[in-house]
Amino acid sequence: xxxxxxxxxxxxxxxxxxxxxxxxxxxxxxxxxxxxxxxxxxxxxxxxxxxxxxxxxxxxxxxxxxxxxxxxxxxxxxxxxxxxxxxxxxxxxxxxxxxxxxxxxxxxxxxxxxxxxxxxxxxxxxxxxxxxxxxxxxxxxxxxxxxxxxxxxxxxxxxxxxxxxxxxxxxxxxxxxxxxxxxxxxxxxxxxxxxxxxxxxxxxx
DNA sequence: CATATGATTCCA
DNA sequence: GGAATCATATGA
Numbered sequence: 001x002x003x004x005x006x007x008x009x010x011x012x013x014x015x016x017x018x019x020x021x022x023x024x025x026x027x028x029x030x031x032x033x034x035x036x037x038x039x040x041x042x043x044x045x046x047x048x049x050x051x052x053x054x055x056x057x058x059x060x061x062x063x064x065x066x067x068x069x070x071x072x073x074x075x076x077x078x079x080x081x082x083x084x085x086x087x088x089x090x091x092x093x094x095x096x097x098x099x100x101x102x103x104x105x106x107x108x109x110x111x112x113x114x115x116x117x118x119x120x121x122x123x124x125x126x127x128x129x130x131x132x133x134x135x136x137x138x139x140x141x142x143x144x145x146x147x148x149x150x151x152x153x154x155x156x157x158x159x160x161x162x163x164x165x166x167x168x169x170x171x172x173x174x175x176x177x178x179x180x181x182x183x184x185x186x187x188x189x190x191x192x193x194x195x196x197x198x199x200x201x202x203x204x205x
Numbered sequence: 206c207a208t209a210t211g212a213t214t215c216c217a
Numbered sequence: 218g219g220a221a222t223c224a225t226a227t228g229a
Contacts, residue, residue: 054212063212065225073225090213091222097212110212130213171212 014153020082024055024100024107029185031098031109032164033157035117038136039150046136048114048126049158051190054169055183056097058106063175066106076144078106084152086133086143093130096138098147098154112170113186113194127194161187170195 015034020027031050039045056064065074065087076085077099085097085108101107114126116135126132133139138152147153165188172179186193 056212065212068226071225087212088224090211091224093213095212112212128213169212174211 012155014148015156017082017148019154020098020100020147021102022100024057024109025183027098027100027107028053028055028109028183029164031111031154032185032187033160035155035158036111036114036136036152037155038119038138038152040119040137044119046120047116047118048120048132048136049117050111050114051161052111052113052127052184052186052193054110054112054185056106056108056110057183058101061175061181062178063169063172064106064108066108074106077108079103079144081107082147084138084142084145084147086138086140088140089130094133094139095129096133096136096142112184113190113192115190115192125192127192129194161189163188165193 031053034050035047036050037045037047058064059066066077068074070078073087076083079099080103081099081101083099085099086094089095095110097108097110099108110129111132112129114132116124116126120135124135126135142152145152165186166182167184168180168182169184
């Protein structure tokens with residue numbers, strides 16, 4: 001027995017940087033079932049199984065923050081892949097995103113919901129991007145963190161979703177035709193998804 | 206400098 | 218249905 005190695009629990013290898021070096025739509029789907037781990041300063045690591053994501057695809061995508069070009073806010077989004085892009089929305093909620101593809105592309109995946117799998121209070125709710133980030137202890141302080149290493153990283157899926165739902169993204173009605181793209185993905189059998197599936201696109205007149 | 210606006214959540 | 222609440226982006 002390797003006593004030296006056993007003093008530190010061997011963790012599964014985090015998802016490699018190459019995992020994120022793909023189009024956000026591919027990564028968004030691939031992230032379903034993956035486990036996000038946050039090794040907080042105190043307590044056991046917080047873990048959750050990702051069950052809902054959205055893809056944002058660069059400057060051409062009018063729903064994507066990259067549409068405004070390189071600013072202080074979009075610096076991480078337009079930076080290299082495999083980094084945490086965390087921003088404040090509506091003046092009160094932090095949203096956790098994963099940068100994708102490559103530096104300068106502005107691709108990212110928003111994590112919208114998860115199932116608690118460890119280190120979280122019983123009954124913790126991780127449905128909705130604001131709640132997810134808050135429950136996981138993620139804030140703008142994590143913006144720019146490389147996600148391939150401690151304290152915040154992703155693990156391969158223990159259980160991939162049996163059925164993947166697809167729908168338009170939430171809250172991006174201002175983006176015109178881009179709002180109709182079905183770039184939201186979720187585990188159709190998870191009770192922790194932030195809102196019920198929609199087969200039709202809501203079109204307020 | 207002033208102001209409009211959200212990748213939301215909670216309450217009435 | 219509407220408020221809460223503020224960094225960012227944009228225009229004067």
